[in-house]
Amino acid sequence: MALTPSTPPTPSDGAPAPASVSVAAPPPRPAPAAPPLPTQAEISREIAARHTAAERDRAAGTPAPDHPARDFTPYRSSTARHPRHPPVEIDHLADPEAVELGGPVFGVTDVTDLDADLTRQHTGEPLGERITVTGRVLDRTGRPVRGQLVEIWQANAAGRYAHRRDRHPAPLDPHFTGVGRCLTDAAGRYAFTTVKPGAYPWRNHHNAWRPAHIHFSLFGSAFTQRLITQMYFPGDPLFPYDPILASVTDPTARARLVATYDHELTVPERSLGYRWDVVLDGPSATWIEEGR
Numbered sequence: 001m002a003l004t005p006s007t008p009p010t011p012s013d014g015a016p017a018p019a020s021v022s023v024a025a026p027p028p029r030p031a032p033a034a035p036p037l038p039t040q041a042e043i044s045r046e047i048a049a050r051h052t053a054a055e056r057d058r059a060a061g062t063p064a065p066d067h068p069a070r071d072f073t074p075y076r077s078s079t080a081r082h083p084r085h086p087p088v089e090i091d092h093l094a095d096p097e098a099v100e101l102g103g104p105v106f107g108v109t110d111v112t113d114l115d116a117d118l119t120r121q122h123t124g125e126p127l128g129e130r131i132t133v134t135g136r137v138l139d140r141t142g143r144p145v146r147g148q149l150v151e152i153w154q155a156n157a158a159g160r161y162a163h164r165r166d167r168h169p170a171p172l173d174p175h176f177t178g179v180g181r182c183l184t185d186a187a188g189r190y191a192f193t194t195v196k197p198g199a200y201p202w203r204n205h206h207n208a209w210r211p212a213h214i215h216f217s218l219f220g221s222a223f224t225q226r227l228i229t230q231m232y233f234p235g236d237p238l239f240p241y242d243p244i245l246a247s248v249t250d251p252t253a254r255a256r257l258v259a260t261y262d263h264e265l266t267v268p269e270r271s272l273g274y275r276w277d278v279v280l281d282g283p284s285a286t287w288i289e290e291g292r
């Protein structure tokens, strides 16, 4: 009969042998409960307080500097996502490679007409309300900004982005990517054909929904000049609830982010027309969220 050792055998060098008994893994620890999301009422109270303070500063002639505050707490992630150090000055002469930051990185021949028609980028047509969005890119004196690369991205008509990180359980549209670009013409005009994006939920707070919007990027003439903003649709009932739009604390500047429905732009039997100008600078500037 084989002898069963009461202790595990030791290797010849005398070191203890690794335990041969398998030890049951401890039960997985439950994930810590996520803190409850703030309620809409809490977020709306914070927004109202920020708007009241901004109104007071405007009345006192000391308005906050241009563009949304980086720490607009009702837009919760805004507080964690911006640089905390002042920008680093780059001396172009001392660093020859830095000069590349000032050079254009695309050529006009890269952009084709198809890029501006988001309804024709696949074999079939996307679902949704077809729209034309057009307007001008202007400088602070109202002069057109020509040859400007304008890029857009947006959710589909059901409120879903064709992006792997979008988890909203609304249908993807196999005929819609939601990305477009064009160059402004001699009058500073851009134009896109697309479908009206749907509203979608995001987890900023309980029952948070973004109003329908299209993201815009204006490239400038160099990578370091890029400006990013969002265009909204008139009459959206979600405006009062949205902390991203509310981060623009001046109501007139907020209104400038909303396109105008224009029946002259509406194409019979085809698409509804919206007009939206982008002003790069000055007192009527379109507020931007990035690029400062």
Ligand SMILES: O=C(O)c1ccc(O)c(O)c1
Residues within 6 Å of the ligand: 077, 202, 210, 244
């Ligand atoms: O910053 C964000 O988290 C965020 C979420 C949803 C949006 O529609 C958006 O434009 C930004």
